[in-house]
Amino acid sequence: MRRLLPGLLAVALLAGCTPEPQASSPPPDFSGPPVTLRVLAGSELADMKPILDEAAKATGVTVTMTFTGTLEGTDAVARGDADGKYDAVWFSSTRYLQTIPEAKQRLSTATRIMGSPVVLGVRSSVARELGWDREAPAWSDIASAAAGGRLSYAMTDPAASNTGFSALVAVAAALDGSGRALDATAIDRIAPRLIDFFAGQQLTAGSTDWLTKAFVRSPVDGLISYEASLRSLNRAGTLPEPLTVVYPRDGVVSADYPFTLLGAATADVRDGYRRLTGYLRTKDVQRSIVDKTQRRAAVPGVARPDEAPDGLVELPFPGTRAAIDALLTAYFDRLRKPARTVYVLDLSGSMEGQRLAELKAALSDLTGVDTSLSGKYCKFRSREEVILLPFSTEPGVPRTYTVSAENPQASRDQIRAAIDGLATAGDTAVYDSLVAAYGLFGGAEDRFLSVVLMTDGESNTGRGLGDFTSFVPGAAPPVRVFPILFGEAAEQEMRQVATVTGGEVFDARQGDLSKAFCQIRGYQ
Amino acid sequence: MAKGMRLAALAAGVVLIIVAVVLVTRPDKGRAGDCRAAVTVRGVTGSEKQAYFDDPRVTDRLACLGFRVEVDASGSRDMVAALHRDDGYAFAFPSSTPTAQKILDDFRLTEKIPLFSTPMVVATFGPIVDVLRNADVVQKASDGTEVVDVAALLELARNGTTWEQLGGKYRKTVLLSTTDPLDSNSAIMYLSIASQVANGGAIVTGEQEVEHVLPELCRLVADQGDKPETSQVLFDNYLVYGMGRTPMALVYESQYVTKAPRPQLPAGAVKLFPRPTVYSRHTLIPLDANGEAVGKALRDDPELVRLATEHGFRPEKPVAGQPTDQPVDVVESPTYEVLENMLTALASPGRCPQ
Numbered sequence: 027m028r029r030l031l032p033g034l035l036a037v038a039l040l041a042g043c044t045p046e047p048q049a050s051s052p053p054p055d056f057s058g059p060p061v062t063l064r065v066l067a068g069s070e071l072a073d074m075k076p077i078l079d080e081a082a083k084a085t086g087v088t089v090t091m092t093f094t095g096t097l098e099g100t101d102a103v104a105r106g107d108a109d110g111k112y113d114a115v116w117f118s119s120t121r122y123l124q125t126i127p128e129a130k131q132r133l134s135t136a137t138r139i140m141g142s143p144v145v146l147g148v149r150s151s152v153a154r155e156l157g158w159d160r161e162a163p164a165w166s167d168i169a170s171a172a173a174g175g176r177l178s179y180a181m182t183d184p185a186a187s188n189t190g191f192s193a194l195v196a197v198a199a200a201l202d203g204s205g206r207a208l209d210a211t212a213i214d215r216i217a218p219r220l221i222d223f224f225a226g227q228q229l230t231a232g233s234t235d236w237l238t239k240a241f242v243r244s245p246v247d248g249l250i251s252y253e254a255s256l257r258s259l260n261r262a263g264t265l266p267e268p269l270t271v272v273y274p275r276d277g278v279v280s281a282d283y284p285f286t287l288l289g290a291a292t293a294d295v296r297d298g299y300r301r302l303t304g305y306l307r308t309k310d311v312q313r314s315i316v317d318k319t320q321r322r323a324a325v326p327g328v329a330r331p332d333e334a335p336d337g338l339v340e341l342p343f344p345g346t347r348a349a350i351d352a353l354l355t356a357y358f359d360r361l362r363k364p365a366r367t368v369y370v371l372d373l374s375g376s377m378e379g380q381r382l383a384e385l386k387a388a389l390s391d392l393t394g395v396d397t398s399l400s401g402k403y404c405k406f407r408s409r410e411e412v413i414l415l416p417f418s419t420e421p422g423v424p425r426t427y428t429v430s431a432e433n434p435q436a437s438r439d440q441i442r443a444a445i446d447g448l449a450t451a452g453d454t455a456v457y458d459s460l461v462a463a464y465g466l467f468g469g470a471e472d473r474f475l476s477v478v479l480m481t482d483g484e485s486n487t488g489r490g491l492g493d494f495t496s497f498v499p500g501a502a503p504p505v506r507v508f509p510i511l512f513g514e515a516a517e518q519e520m521r522q523v524a525t526v527t528g529g530e531v532f533d534a535r536q537g538d539l540s541k542a543f544c545q546i547r548g549y550q
Numbered sequence: 551m552a553k554g555m556r557l558a559a560l561a562a563g564v565v566l567i568i569v570a571v572v573l574v575t576r577p578d579k580g581r582a583g584d585c586r587a588a589v590t591v592r593g594v595t596g597s598e599k600q601a602y603f604d605d606p607r608v609t610d611r612l613a614c615l616g617f618r619v620e621v622d623a624s625g626s627r628d629m630v631a632a633l634h635r636d637d638g639y640a641f642a643f644p645s646s647t648p649t650a651q652k653i654l655d656d657f658r659l660t661e662k663i664p665l666f667s668t669p670m671v672v673a674t675f676g677p678i679v680d681v682l683r684n685a686d687v688v689q690k691a692s693d694g695t696e697v698v699d700v701a702a703l704l705e706l707a708r709n710g711t712t713w714e715q716l717g718g719k720y721r722k723t724v725l726l727s728t729t730d731p732l733d734s735n736s737a738i739m740y741l742s743i744a745s746q747v748a749n750g751g752a753i754v755t756g757e758q759e760v761e762h763v764l765p766e767l768c769r770l771v772a773d774q775g776d777k778p779e780t781s782q783v784l785f786d787n788y789l790v791y792g793m794g795r796t797p798m799a800l801v802y803e804s805q806y807v808t809k810a811p812r813p814q815l816p817a818g819a820v821k822l823f824p825r826p827t828v829y830s831r832h833t834l835i836p837l838d839a840n841g842e843a844v845g846k847a848l849r850d851d852p853e854l855v856r857l858a859t860e861h862g863f864r865p866e867k868p869v870a871g872q873p874t875d876q877p878v879d880v881v882e883s884p885t886y887e888v889l890e891n892m893l894t895a896l897a898s899p900g901r902c903p904q
Binding site for chain 2: 121124136141204206211280323326327337340
């Protein structure tokens with residue numbers, strides 16, 4: 027170091043630290059003609075609205091955001107559906123998208139706006155017990171705590187959401203320990219230890235926002251999320267005890283929020299894009315982003331959020347689609363705790379004809395026939411238990427399928443045959459059937475449990491909503507119900523069913539039923 | 551098969567780099583000074599010169615000389631494709647000799663105007679240099695300056711050595727961070743350096759030699775995993791996130807030494823030449839008379855040359871204010887075709903581990 031000092035000094039003199047006087051380098055002006063940028067964005071970017079409102083005043087560039095999941099957004103870009111409808115995409119990360127040539131070729135320039143590492147928030151009492159408030163654990167320590175029952179945590183579905191995806195990559199890269207980016211063959215080596223890690227996963231969801239809300243109400247110890255979200259959660263003060271933000275010492279994977287222009291954008295839009303992104307990267311705006319969102323700045327010389335540590339190690343991110351697909355496939359088929367799901371399916375008379383056909387097609391999409399980018403991650407996975415519970419005037423006979431690890435497609439084909447055989451008759455006993463579904467979760471303690479309820483009308487026989495809401499608190503094990511609105515479904519009642527069970531309503535009245543079934547997969 | 555692969559790789563690689571037309575003059579804001587540009591001249595240029603063409607002082611000066619210059623920024627590989635597609639360009643301004651030669655050959659041109667150059671440097675940190683010095687990777691060159699020995703880096707990559715094994719902190723392989731060579735010229739500069747070192751010091755010329763050095767190149771490129779698509783993103787990562795993310799990065803010297811504006815270097819920032827290094831040579835190729843006139847203005851106008859220096863470039867004819875330290879050991883790039891072969895091979899699942 028001493029020998030280097032003169033060199034360092036020379037560098038310091040050469041490069042200096044003071045900004046150039048304004049006279050020789052005029053401050054950039056980002057104003058210009060009014061233009062609107064239509065942006066397909068990740069839902070976590072909703073918190074940028076105040077910044078973008080200010081930006082519109084300064085630059086004349088108005089941003090309209092349409093929110094979607096990362097994978098769905100990638101799908102839309104790859105198919106060309108985003109061209110003409112949107113001018114840019116803005117997700118927390120486009121790393122997955124970049125590995126898909128059909129999607130990548132539709133992108134133009136990308137500008138990083140901010141950053142946030144994906145880390146682990148642990149309730150402070152638990153962090154103290156584990157000693158993680160004093161010394162940061164390695165990912166292998168986290169895996170040991172999870173396997174030993176000392177840590178439970180919530181993490182999103184890595185195919186549906188970037189936080190889960192980043193965490194999966196980080197833990198896999200850290201456990202691999204080679205220091206190189208993972209390749210497809212590395213996954214088999216590290217699978218046993220990854221299974222330890224995922225033994226601690228108690229809660230999953232298709233979106234980070236939803237997971238965070240569910241976590242707050244749950245007894246789970248930890249939450250894997252963006253540093254920014256965890257800090258915001260602590261700032262909001264709604265938790266009974268704050269979360270200790272744990273930065274695994276062998277490294278993290280960070281989101282860098284590339285605001286990415288689509289290749290098909292017009293010249294006016296391109297000029298607007300250049301002005302807007304230039305403005306967003308000015309120091310004052312970056313400071314404002316740090317303060318309002320708790321994310322980190324994308325330009326040098328802007329302070330980090332208070333007490334956010336410096337010098338985080340960034341783990342290498344796999345650079346090929348083969349490696350990423352191998353990792354995701356391993357997660358679903360081997361690493362994660364498998365699911366048991368009861369599909370409570372309305373086969374009353376009103377479902378006859380078109381509606382039944384739609385239901386069959388949508389459910390069949392989960393049996394490996396949908397090969398689209400997002401569809402392929404929705405299919406039923408190895409080890410998973412799928413129970414079909416059709417109902418009309420009363421609950422029908424449940425049929426249980428366990429997807430074989432050796433030949434999963436054969437199992438999926440069986441499920442599809444059963445779906446094909448569904449036929450309509452009679453009335454609509456929604457709540458009797460839900461109660462019956464709750465009886466089908468015995469002996470599944472180590473699985474993710476859920477009920478998907480698909481109905482096109484009001485319950486008109488048997489138990490009512492009130493009977494069901496008084497039944498739920500005593501039901502063991504507790505199970506979330508995810509109702510899908512379809513046809514003339516009773517929206518208010520379905521919302522209550524979701525609320526009382528901790529589930530979520532998915533609306534397929536306007537859009538497509540396949541998408542609803544697929545999205546719910548992220549919560550199973 | 552090889553051809554199909556290559557096309558697929560190209561399609562995948564072509565990417566992000568097609569940045570839009572960036573309007574350089576801003577007549578509506580009165581920034582073009584008192585001068586009114588007579589002709590609009592469109593060019594295609596490497597993205598590392600974008601800031602120069604965006605600088606209002608450059609646009610003002612060009613306007614006074616009668617030109618309103620519009621540039622599309624593009625990666626080297628895409629530039630050639632863009633020229634074959636579009637006949638609207640008055641000049642091409644690539645950032646490497648092989649690309650310039652390829653354009654001259656493809657369009658049967660002879661005139662080229664070498665304007666400026668910038669050597670590749672390693673942007674790193676004091677504590678990293680300490681570790682590398684102990685491991686004999688940072689060595690003394692014959693002129694007494696410290697350099698990063700590329701042969702030593704190749705050996706570490708071959709063995710999968712981590713920083714931890716060298717006494718550093720990180721359990722990550724010791725690799726020089728680069729951009730993605732499929733997207734960006736600066737990583738292609740690294741291939742020029744590394745292939746020659748891996749080839750025993752001789753420039754790689756044929757298919758067989760590419761095959762011979764490929765395993766080494768695969769490690770240097772593939773083991774990094776996901777890489778930034780432009781040299782600016784790579785340099786930003788170095789500036790903003792520090793040595794935990796980017797312990798050492800191969801960047802253009804101009805990025806590090808530019809004064810327009812000066813980068814805010816992180817604490818302990820150090821710049822070393824790799825040994826050997828390579829010059830990124832910025833050669834303007836006129837495609838019509840206007841392009842030629844712009845090229846000559848950039849070469850001969852003292853103010854434009856001074857501004858190029860301020861942007862960190864070394865003009866063809868040395869002037870005051872440019873970096874004076876000369877790298878000791880400099881290699882030339884392989885031909886465009888050889889580099890193209892390397893890129894194709896690097897992107898082929900059967901040839902590099904995925």
